[in-house]
Amino acid sequence: MTVPGPPLLKVCNLTKHYPTRRGLVRAVDGLSFEIRRGETLAIVGESGCGKSTMAMTLLGLTNATSGSLSIEGSVPQPISSAVRTQMHGNIAAVFQNPQSSLNPKMRVEALVAEPLKTALGLRSIELRNRTIELLADVGMGEQHLRAFPHKLSGGQLQRVAIARALALKPQLLVLDEPTSALDVSIQAQTLMLLKRLQSDFGLSYLFISHDLGAVDFIADRVIVMYLGKQVESGNVADVFSKPKHPYTQALIDAIPTINPEKRGHFALLTGEIPSPLNRPVGCSFSPRCRHRTDVCCSTEPGVTISGDDRSFACFNPIQDTFVKSSNHETI
Amino acid sequence: MSSPILKISKLNVMFPGLMRDAHVLRDVHLTVKQGDVVGLVGESGSGKSMTASACLGLIPNRGRATGSIVLDGQEIIGRPEAELANIRGGIAAMVFQNPMRSLNPFYSIGQQMVEIIRRHRKLGARDARVAAIDELQTVQMPDPEIAFSKYPHQMSGGQIQRVMIAIALACRPRLLIADEPTTALDVTVQAQIISLVRGLADRTGLTVLFITHDLGVVSTLCNRVAVMYAGRIVETGDVGSVINSPAHPYTQRLLKTVPIVGASSSNLETIPGQVPGPTAIPLGCAFRSRCNRATEICSTVDPQLKSVANDLMVACHNHGSAKSMGKQIA
Numbered sequence: 001m002t003v004p005g006p007p008l009l010k011v012c013n014l015t016k017h018y019p020t021r022r023g024l025v026r027a028v029d030g031l032s033f034e035i036r037r038g039e040t041l042a043i044v045g046e047s048g049c050g051k052s053t054m055a056m057t058l059l060g061l062t063n064a065t066s067g068s069l070s071i072e073g074s075v076p077q078p079i080s081s082a083v084r085t086q087m088h089g090n091i092a093a094v095f096q097n098p099q100s101s102l103n104p105k106m107r108v109e110a111l112v113a114e115p116l117k118t119a120l121g122l123r124s125i126e127l128r129n130r131t132i133e134l135l136a137d138v139g140m141g142e143q144h145l146r147a148f149p150h151k152l153s154g155g156q157l158q159r160v161a162i163a164r165a166l167a168l169k170p171q172l173l174v175l176d177e178p179t180s181a182l183d184v185s186i187q188a189q190t191l192m193l194l195k196r197l198q199s200d201f202g203l204s205y206l207f208i209s210h211d212l213g214a215v216d217f218i219a220d221r222v223i224v225m226y227l228g229k230q231v232e233s234g235n236v237a238d239v240f241s242k243p244k245h246p247y248t249q250a251l252i253d254a255i256p257t258i259n260p261e262k263r264g265h266f267a268l269l270t271g272e273i274p275s276p277l278n279r280p281v282g283c284s285f286s287p288r289c290r291h292r293t294d295v296c297c298s299t300e301p302g303v304t305i306s307g308d309d310r311s312f313a314c315f316n317p318i319q320d321t322f323v324k325s326s327n328h329e330t331i
Numbered sequence: 332m333s334s335p336i337l338k339i340s341k342l343n344v345m346f347p348g349l350m351r352d353a354h355v356l357r358d359v360h361l362t363v364k365q366g367d368v369v370g371l372v373g374e375s376g377s378g379k380s381m382t383a384s385a386c387l388g389l390i391p392n393r394g395r396a397t398g399s400i401v402l403d404g405q406e407i408i409g410r411p412e413a414e415l416a417n418i419r420g421g422i423a424a425m426v427f428q429n430p431m432r433s434l435n436p437f438y439s440i441g442q443q444m445v446e447i448i449r450r451h452r453k454l455g456a457r458d459a460r461v462a463a464i465d466e467l468q469t470v471q472m473p474d475p476e477i478a479f480s481k482y483p484h485q486m487s488g489g490q491i492q493r494v495m496i497a498i499a500l501a502c503r504p505r506l507l508i509a510d511e512p513t514t515a516l517d518v519t520v521q522a523q524i525i526s527l528v529r530g531l532a533d534r535t536g537l538t539v540l541f542i543t544h545d546l547g548v549v550s551t552l553c554n555r556v557a558v559m560y561a562g563r564i565v566e567t568g569d570v571g572s573v574i575n576s577p578a579h580p581y582t583q584r585l586l587k588t589v590p591i592v593g594a595s596s597s598n599l600e601t602i603p604g605q606v607p608g609p610t611a612i613p614l615g616c617a618f619r620s621r622c623n624r625a626t627e628i629c630s631t632v633d634p635q636l637k638s639v640a641n642d643l644m645v646a647c648h649n650h651g652s653a654k655s656m657g658k659q660i661a
Binding site: 046047153154155156183184185186187188189191192210211212213214216217240241250251252253254255256257258268269270272273 | 374375487489490517518519520521522523525526544545546547548550551552574584585586588589590591592593594598599600601602603605606
């Protein structure tokens, strides 16, 4: 549940450019959003849209080119320095592949105890108790303490990674495709675990994924990115039930549905994401868009804000065919 | 009724180990008929890729296979390597999960296509080139002539997967085996590849064995499905029956664990526990410890695949639709 008050994090104009020999790659280009307390904000988009780069700037793993960050209503500061001075210990991350994010030579106990030792200075019995407590939080027991990562399954490893991330009691967890490498039955377990941890500890999540089903299940709000830019954002239920941007619609249509009656009904998007070095003029999505008009190929669309937290960047948004009053509130 | 292109019966694959042997496939039965698009689904480690590899005689060295795989009238198990080389690519061709690793980065797309075409079809260099470009057109590659002279690194993942399918089809195989061909791709590109394979099957009557872990892909693409669990097929039938009214508890629960856009549920069904590893397959039914319908017989007798309804086969002692079993589930 979202807690009222100033947002935990307010990001303005986050930009990450990589200069290369062949030109400037605008990996993230002017992204603005806020994450409220206790809420899950999802970032969706295909590979190369800049969703992970964005998360890396917030984690301080790479410096943002420009942009400002304000934490709990404080004075906005440049992102890279704000991340270094204020985010420390308040933000933690869980990555896609636990096999590669956990040291194979460390036992589970050492893996989970590491942040407690180095950052909090816990020792002996205190350290052990807190380690066991953290493992219990993610549904693992003392019998796993002595295990090495190769003895655990993917789902268990992801639990260890989550326990590590929770060690310093962060307020925000960055979840970068946390379920993509897991089997479906384990995905569901992990999503349920994340949901429970969120309500137990009042965590905020930045959930990065390309799995719209998982996003629909776990997130409150969603930002759809395409080539480094935000093309649509809003309440998850609204965005997925009545997408405004043709790209959002295309992403939803591309999901193979389990319902065999609907098979073969997906509208195909032609082409692929253009190289960020070779960005189309005007709207980046225009070459693949079936709603394209002349203006799309010459001018970049600005962001239109349409009430209830909803915004989109498109000249020809998909018209709402339903009666406006049927707008249902979730959250 | 047309004769099957692929008939797998009683296939067992075992890897001897120092401590315990790994039973990767256990009594797999599967029949693929001409024109079928069969989805083979299962979680990782369930044996779906091993089944596919076995069909081409690609079981890793130390593995021991018993049983029978008849591919277009020819027995694969025990056939010498030299003869298998003609079957691979000629009778059955395979497309792998990661297209970037399937092509040689030092040769152009065209060179690699021509090499394979000339290996299996008696064509001269010039004719092979024409055939290759033709095949690139079939897989709807934009600018096939330009693509022909490109190198793998100059193409996107989706394009390379099209090339892989083009290579596979170039030798006119009777069966296309696709091992998770869309897993490494983005959803919009995945949709393109699925529609391409569906279109090829509809237009040319191509027979496809499509391996995936994504039930959505299966119900969009396939007309038949086989569900694998711990090295064994637990349910098989036409897509409509298996997806709409699955009879095996594993299939039933697997279908419910997939989060669906617009379902707006606050709860996802989870299957507690883990898939048993191939070295520790329990006595009786392998799904028993995670099953909410397990009875005494499940812990002693491993259920065999048997026909329960028209065109639906299930390996379960207590099979039945979720509705009729309502009481036991509650």
